[in-house]
Amino acid sequence: MNTRLSTAAIDTLRANALRFLAIDAVEAAQSGHPGMPMGMAEIAVALWTRHLKHDPATPEWADRDRFVLSNGHGSMLLYGLLHLSGYDLTLDDIKQFRQLDSRTAGHPEVGHTPGVETTTGPLGQGLANAVGMAMAEKLLAAEFNRPGHTVVDHRTWVFMGDGCLMEGISHEAASLAGVQRLSKLVCFWDDNRISIDGNVAGWFTDDTPARFRAYGWNVIEGVDGHDVEDVDRAIREAQANMDNDIGPTLICCLTTIGKGSPAKAGSAGVHGAPLGADEIAATRTALDWPHAPFEVPDEIRASFDARDRGEAARIEWQARFEAYRAAHPELAAEFSRRVRGDLPSSWRALAPALVRRADNEAATVATRKASQTAIERLARALPELLGGSADLTHSNLTDWPECGAVRADQFGRHINWGVREFGMAAALNGISLHGGYLPFGATFLVFSDYARNAIRMSALMRQRVVYVMTHDSIGLGEDGPTHQPVEHVPSLRLIPNLDVWRPCDAVETQAAWNAGITRRDGPALLALSRQALPHQARSEAQLAAIERGGYVLADAHDPQLIILATGSEVALAMAARDALTADGIGVRVVSMPCTNVFDRQDDAWKRSVLPGDIPRLAVEAAQPDLWWKYLAGAPRSAVVGIDHFGASAPAGALMQRFGFTAEAVTGAARALIEP
């Protein structure tokens, strides 16, 4: 380091290094968002060089601080920080910004770039992810720390802009963080008064500090976002708030978007487009940055390098953890297992045993009730299971006898999320990303709409999150069409990497839960009935086959028809089969609880379940169009579904009205057999 330079001068150079990496990468890509990195550069310097606890060589270190770029379009700021801090992200990677197969995608993607904690870009969700991370930290600390042994103690830091704050999910997330008193959560508001349409005065005039105080946050106002010392002072004040455990902190940083660009700073034009060669030259002059594109002087590079400091911190923690292991060997082993995301060794035997147990019980219950039974049994075996409901606990049936509540000062395992479906789902992603817990959340299936993009993000980020979505289809009954999800099961099936289960009885419900827990690379969503569904008899082979997503539930010597059904309609298919069998017509019934998993089976399995030369009838109380995928190739085929909204009436009356009766299914079946 050039010793002639003052701290302030070094900080200025650091900030400008971040600015120009962003400027140059966006210019090279001819695509991207320079405005935010240029506007938040000093805030980043203050946090990353003075406070952030991380080890660039060990990005997976369990007790690292979590950093979330909720305004993910400013990805180049994060890539610049990761590169200069010493993560495995090279200058060549940065030169490949936004190019095919590069590690520097347009928005930060977790699992794709070392040091990226969550995939952001869809505004507001990063903040909600961070709330989940801070909840996980707090709960894990309560569960594992012991007197004299603090092995969990880290912070969650968030960068966010006006866009995040306008989104509704920011309300859900901030309100939740307040009520849960997440004191180790610190958010930096990039208050630059510009959004894509221009100066926000015309569409965003909230008193944001007052709003966050109303949520129970500590709000630090009036910070100069371009003064590293002022930001540093605010961070230290936030740390003091943490020590007093008085809630999350919002640091309001006054900034200028595109700071440094003579012509474009402070304007929407710098948000999401390259500066252009002339303006870049002008900015180089204005900021006195004589270096070539992508060139960072060695001394600045060295001043950012966090590897030594990070390694020392991690080694210090490792020593503490070894002391913990010595004092609490079982806890330490459990902690290690939990943060690895491994299931207990008992799981391999337990999972099929639970399915067999449900089979033995042969209960006729609503699958939401069967899910509650499954949760209770799973929770006893899996201490990492952590979940709850968006204010429908006694409808979704998510609690269990010894669960205990999660509150600001209570450390149970059941979360009353409040009426916050989207915030819940995004926080579940945060919990899963943090590690240590296997999270689930619940609401009515129809309100999966509210949470939809966060469910998509679970799938995109390959997170093990289980969604418990009850009150499926018109079987919901009297609450009517606003609450009856007729299109939701098929529409959710279309989200890549999401496994949608619609079990037909308690046995399939247990199997669906098992699949969601066993899966490590994506979410599962369970669509569960309000109404009771009868038990279906199965052989051992059939019990094992459920996990294939589609299997033969009942067969005939020489079937003349295959009926495919899911959920509440499997019983109708079985009844139709009985009626036709009585007439000497052989029918195979295929239960298809998860089309997504069935699609991943090999061709031999698929052909064995759905041989090509037999007519097929699909039955599902949902929008029917997707079923044609499973009917293609059959000599004749039809779907019994519902291609319109439901109505308000008792479930039985609706099933009758809309054609979901054994008689109607039998009739549709006959029409295919006797054309």
Next chain:
Amino acid sequence: MNTRLSTAAIDTLRANALRFLAIDAVEAAQSGHPGMPMGMAEIAVALWTRHLKHDPATPEWADRDRFVLSNGHGSMLLYGLLHLSGYDLTLDDIKQFRQLDSRTAGHPEVGHTPGVETTTGPLGQGLANAVGMAMAEKLLAAEFNRPGHTVVDHRTWVFMGDGCLMEGISHEAASLAGVQRLSKLVCFWDDNRISIDGNVAGWFTDDTPARFRAYGWNVIEGVDGHDVEDVDRAIREAQANMDNDIGPTLICCLTTIGKGSPAKAGSAGVHGAPLGADEIAATRTALDWPHAPFEVPDEIRASFDARDRGEAARIEWQARFEAYRAAHPELAAEFSRRVRGDLPSSWRALAPALVRRADNEAATVATRKASQTAIERLARALPELLGGSADLTHSNLTDWPECGAVRADQFGRHINWGVREFGMAAALNGISLHGGYLPFGATFLVFSDYARNAIRMSALMRQRVVYVMTHDSIGLGEDGPTHQPVEHVPSLRLIPNLDVWRPCDAVETQAAWNAGITRRDGPALLALSRQALPHQARSEAQLAAIERGGYVLADAHDPQLIILATGSEVALAMAARDALTADGIGVRVVSMPCTNVFDRQDDAWKRSVLPGDIPRLAVEAAQPDLWWKYLAGAPRSAVVGIDHFGASAPAGALMQRFGFTAEAVTGAARALIEP
């Protein structure tokens, strides 16, 4: 009226009449939500008997106040009010609460029950609908009122509970109402401290009055929600706020859920379940209500009857309107047309002329740009067109030269919605429900997820709303998988009564816009490209056929293959056709811009477009599974689609990588022809 009774005594009886109608109807149905009607009964009495401007005999009166029950589960409160006020809703209707085909559905449904202004139940959306209604009122007043002639001057009143306030959309809606200074919007917060999971202290500790003050609302705190006089006083204070035009008003009413039930008042148990016979008897005793179920004493009934008062108010308005008509005959005629929702008489000729004009221009442009051209032309002919973007105006391309902005004190036609997709969509529903405008809103297609349930509500409520969703599919390019809607077009197609258009060029874009505007019974959603798409040549008959949703764009004498394509992939289909034609293989190309509309065509049309005996190939850069519906029955078939998330890279590189090239489509076509 029994003259011995004081006003206070009458109000108590009125409130109890509402309570028992709810209690008795829920008990008869053995399903429903008595807690809210019992808790908000006095608030309802204050508003409905002293302030609400409405004429029960003419529910469609343009200048009526709008009443929105955002906590729609309390539907029996609204039904009781409508019945007792004199709407066409009988006691028999109420006895049929939640039964099949009754007019008293589980949640209020607009178009189903006279006097219901919007369908509510999905929490928070009623508030956002109301914001749209109040915006429409304010804009319509600015557009049509003239000095000495006030023909638009009504209020929007909202009931809402903690559930609405926890939802993220309440933030978007309230923030928007503040920035737009919607002074005639008055909301009553049913502050009963109970949500479904119990006392909200464990999950909802916002300082709601402070929060709403942060949005620029007038907040009236500490109102006793069980004292009609106190509520009345607050309403009068809100009216004074209106006169001063200082923003929307929140009236915070302290209430007890299930008020009157000795055992259940103040508990979550009374929220969503019948009280049960014993508790009903106890409540009758406690409230001194000796009447039989569903019996309302005549004098109470008479005291509620709003027909005379309502008719007088409406006649007074009618007289004012006649004076307005005399002074401003053209304005009056235009006003009447606008509130009827009729299009101008010129529309019938204009619509096809605009399609022909686009055809003549033969432009190669992005369909988002073609949409902007369409908007500009439509806006000149249709003064009711009112729309904007959720902070992506210059990406969605929603503005036009003379549009002018909608601000608190500016009355243009373009709305900067801010980053509030869900709030925008629900407000669009409110604008449409209010009447006078034909609203549209825009965001990136991927963020239709954020707005999804409001889009569903547009469809359920059969509202003419146009959604302009740009940056379709992987053609979006560098922003990457978080921003690339691969499953959205098919998943939106599954929403009943929503028409999803994915036009292939400027001509189809204009036709799609025309269809959305012509349609009166539901919404249209346009999925538009970021990238330029080539013009396709069409005959007059083909131009006219676009409105059928699917049609033959190019044919062959004896086609050996049909390629179905939409949007950006139509050009690939045409290129593949060229290649195959050069090899002597005849190919038909079917452009299918709207499968939903195609589905509504008669069988003859469908067969003429898709004859059964020719192999079919579908090509769409989206999740492919839905296409099998249109391939069923063909001798051989395949889909070129994308069943996984996209990636961050320039669009051309992604199209190449994921197989959306003329060569790949040609190859897939050959495989079907030469199996």
